[in-house]
Amino acid sequence: MAILTNNPALASVGNAFISLFFPNQCLVCKGGDFHSSDPICPDCLQQMNPHPIENRVKELTVNNGIDMALAGWDFGDELRTAVHSLKYEERARIGSFLGKVLGERLHLKTIQELDYLIPVPLHPVKFRDRGFNQAEWIAIGVGKATQKPVQTGLMKRMKYTISQTTLNREERLNNMKQAFRITKDVTDKKIGIVDDVLTTGSTISSMASVLKDAGARTIVALTVATPLEKTDDTHAESV
Numbered sequence: 001m002a003i004l005t006n007n008p009a010l011a012s013v014g015n016a017f018i019s020l021f022f023p024n025q026c027l028v029c030k031g032g033d034f035h036s037s038d039p040i041c042p043d044c045l046q047q048m049n050p051h052p053i054e055n056r057v058k059e060l061t062v063n064n065g066i067d068m069a070l071a072g073w074d075f076g077d078e079l080r081t082a083v084h085s086l087k088y089e090e091r092a093r094i095g096s097f098l099g100k101v102l103g104e105r106l107h108l109k110t111i112q113e114l115d116y117l118i119p120v121p122l123h124p125v126k127f128r129d130r131g132f133n134q135a136e137w138i139a140i141g142v143g144k145a146t147q148k149p150v151q152t153g154l155m156k157r158m159k160y161t162i163s164q165t166t167l168n169r170e171e172r173l174n175n176m177k178q179a180f181r182i183t184k185d186v187t188d189k190k191i192g193i194v195d196d197v198l199t200t201g202s203t204i205s206s207m208a209s210v211l212k213d214a215g216a217r218t219i220v221a222l223t224v225a226t227p228l229e230k231t232d233d234t235h236a237e238s239v
């Protein structure tokens with residue numbers, strides 16, 4: 001919330017107003033007293049090591065069905081500690097905030113052309129235990145910044161997954177594909193799949209394959225963080 005005025009007296013009334021309603025403390029460093037409704041202070045956000053917005057799809061172990069894969073920050077100690085130290089309700093708040101900040105950094109034509117976003121669904125049992133899906137909160141934040149609708153019920157995760165250890169690569173992919181069901185027509189749709197961390201790509205790839213089999217046109221993976229190496233800054237923001 002910005003108070004736009006050149007009058008210092010009015011500005012300080014404005015800040016007092018914000019402080020009154022947002023007596024803010026950074027959820028990560030527990031310090032800070034910054035005038036904003038954001039849950040993380042700018043210093044902590046910077047320390048989380050932002051990655052250039054670049055297509056990482058070729059770096060994934062499994063990328064079938066995925067056209068583009070983007071991640072906002074390094075999944076390093078800073079972000080990990082920040083997220084793991086939080087209570088669940090605080091994680092939800094940080095999830096939607098990081099999603100919003102990520103969304104504000106996505107100035108790509110491919111993103112502007114998306115029809116909607118879907119969060120990676122949680123296993124129903126996990127959802128019952130946890131009470132919320134972090135990916136859903138992130139999707140809400142990304143949706144707010146990019147003005148894309150979020151379709152939470154479009155893909156469902158089935159309850160069972162058979163042990164993967166004895167399966168070969170192809171059987172594994174098919175097995176994973178059976179873990180997801182689509183609930184409505186996706187023909188020709190351009191879809192962003194949102195998750196917290198981008199690692200091997202296997203979960204998003206399974207979803208992407210199911211969506212592509214059903215006629216979806218473009219699938220973009222949008223994630224907050226990745227442990228993949230940071231790429232060269234020279235190509236930043238130019239996908």
Ligand SMILES: [Zn+2]
Pocket residue numbers: 026027028029030031032040041042043044045
């Ligand atoms: Zn902080």
